[in-house]
Amino acid sequence: MALLVSHPGEMQAMTWILLLLLPAALQAGNSAGSNRGNYFGVNQPARLSGVQGGSIEIPFSFYFTWELAKDPQMRILWRWQHFYGELIYNSSSGFIHEHFKDRLILNWTQPQTSGVLRILDLKEKDQTVYFCRVHLNTKHGLEKWQSLVGTRLTITPRKHIPASTTMQSPSIVTSAVTTAGLEDTEGQRNPSLVNLGATVVVVVATAVLITPVCVMLIFLWWKKRPAD
Template identity: 65%
Template structure:
């Protein structure tokens, strides 16, 4: 019975060692979000943090690395020596400063083939030797296709509306145009009638003018 209890306690410690809710005293691990979702052609950020109880060696340098697909999968990124997987060429950016215990890995121009699980790995040179930390479950990335929306340009829409308006009124005469035409005709008729009268009055006045 005692060996079984010992195995159960060991398994429990291994599971809680990667949990942010577990007490970090005399513990170590890497924290990552369980799931992330991005849009094809966009970008995604993987926030990560890590913790450990050991004392770092003098002039110690932390090294950050990332794997993909599974716990022992290929490396896609290494801070030292600098390395980026060919699949992610010019698409990976690590926002992290030496000595910090948190950072962000950014993937640009997401592709459908980027959809998989990613694992953060940390190398520490401590007073007790080289230590390796890695997320157990990693982060599952889901990449969705961008929605395509087809919209007609404003110029095409305006042209269509104008054309439609012309077609709608093509078989009818605009009442305002008819009124305008009638008014113009009335003015012309009045002008034709007034001009002879004005001319006659001018001649009459000229004849009645006293002789010098």
């Protein structure tokens, strides 16, 4: 029997190699279970995109073949940045990462096996990978598993409105519109109405001038007529 001796440096290198290969091995196992032939798994979209300042929804679903305990105590947790990243949400304790304070909403209730994580007021730092993790009690004990590849979220900066296209003050716009409306109305007066008004003025003026003359002529005619 031969005794194998390894140097400390070689052991450290082998340890790192095994750690790097572990997610790949788990991924292979999960791929084999993509047809639900495996014992468990988590499904979520590989990529999503959102606009800075807007919101995004990450749908997820999970499956398993274990027989649940009488009180399964299902819990949904979320990690970000990488497979072993920090927890940002815990449905059982209500924990929310400080970065996401008042910005995370989980639409899921036990015993549903699908739901949606909604992120509000998207920020530039939110652009990373998100992993859904499931905890539940079975008749064989507590089981835990999570998505292997997660969902990579891309954030698009909101486009700024150029200064040259900035809208005027509402009061200025309203004033301009009102003035323009008055000018258009004056310019579009009915010509016949204008002519009729002018004619009436001329007739009245003529009547005022002629009436005294007519009265004087009638008086003279009456005075000069022969007496009976």
